[in-house]
Amino acid sequence: MVVEATLPVSYSLPLNNLLFPLNDLLGKTLKLKFMQQIHCVACKKPIKKSYQDGYCFPCTQTLAQSDICIIKPERCHFHLGTCREPDWGQHHCMAPHIVYLANASGIKVGITRKTNIPTRWIDQGAISAMPLYEVPNRRVSGLVEIALAQHVPDKTNWRKMLSGQTEEIDLISLSKNLLKEVASKFDEIYEKFGAQALKLIEKPVMVKLEYPVLEYPQKITSLSFDKKETIEGTLLGIKGQYLIFDIGVLNIRKHSGYVVAVHA
Ligand SMILES: [Zn+2]
Numbered sequence: 001m002v003v004e005a006t007l008p009v010s011y012s013l014p015l016n017n018l019l020f021p022l023n024d025l026l027g028k029t030l031k032l033k034f035m036q037q038i039h040c041v042a043c044k045k046p047i048k049k050s051y052q053d054g055y056c057f058p059c060t061q062t063l064a065q066s067d068i069c070i071i072k073p074e075r076c077h078f079h080l081g082t083c084r085e086p087d088w089g090q091h092h093c094m095a096p097h098i099v100y101l102a103n104a105s106g107i108k109v110g111i112t113r114k115t116n117i118p119t120r121w122i123d124q125g126a127i128s129a130m131p132l133y134e135v136p137n138r139r140v141s142g143l144v145e146i147a148l149a150q151h152v153p154d155k156t157n158w159r160k161m162l163s164g165q166t167e168e169i170d171l172i173s174l175s176k177n178l179l180k181e182v183a184s185k186f187d188e189i190y191e192k193f194g195a196q197a198l199k200l201i202e203k204p205v206m207v208k209l210e211y212p213v214l215e216y217p218q219k220i221t222s223l224s225f226d227k228k229e230t231i232e233g234t235l236l237g238i239k240g241q242y243l244i245f246d247i248g249v250l251n252i253r254k255h256s257g258y259v260v261a262v263h264a
Helices: 057-062 086-092 119-123 139-150 158-163 173-194
Strands: 002-004 010-015 018-021 030-041 097-103 108-115 128-135 230-239 241-243 250-253 257-264
Touching: 002 119, 097 139, 097 173, 108 139, 128 139, 128 173, 139 173, 158 241
Parallel strands: none
Antiparallel strands: 002 010, 010 018, 030 230, 030 257, 097 108, 097 128, 230 241, 241 250
16 A cells, blocks of 8 residues: 555545555445456566565576565675675665554554655554664664563554554653663674664654544454455444454555456
8 A cells, every 4th residue: 555644544445557446435335356366566577475565586696686684684794795686685674663652552663764654654553752862774773673672562463553442652751761771782792893873862742643444343354355255334434554444454565466446
């Protein structure tokens, strides 16, 4: 899904190179029919089964964007000269990254490329977020995240995120305590990468995000085109990467590359 950080967030589905706006469909019936075709999101080849949310198996073995360091940024190995696609790595990983705090299902720490803010926060269904540090590359962001993850979780509970029961947290005041606790943990990073490697964001702003949701589900049922060819229901909301129907929730990202006919 393509997102825009309006209040509430605007969602659209890319269909045949056009953007199909979803917010207007709230409260209406939406029918999505899987056409039994999947195309790898990278090489576009037809596939029977997708891996890592949209790739064919060969692409997961050769592309930098499918490498283990995408899930574990601290394992970025660009500096060793072993990046699967150095040009891609140069652009995506050897670029400024932000270490942030977000509240999607409670507080969590995360990292993303600087240019991915606030899209990354919206993808996670965060109701608020704030940047903590700017670092020069992906690897350093991963190392900082690990140090912070000893004090705050680094995962989102998507069921809680979709329940709409996330309580508001004052991230700014919470971050002050957190920064005191972790201050001594970064000596190794400074030693290895220099004093400039970790820039604390001065006077950070806590961004608040609202999602187009009429009603949150009481019970969360996960829908999938792998189990059901046609998904039809009343669209009750959109949050994170999920469409919330009256009959269950559909993770759109998981179905990247699936060919789907939309009847609204
Ligand atoms: Zn492929």
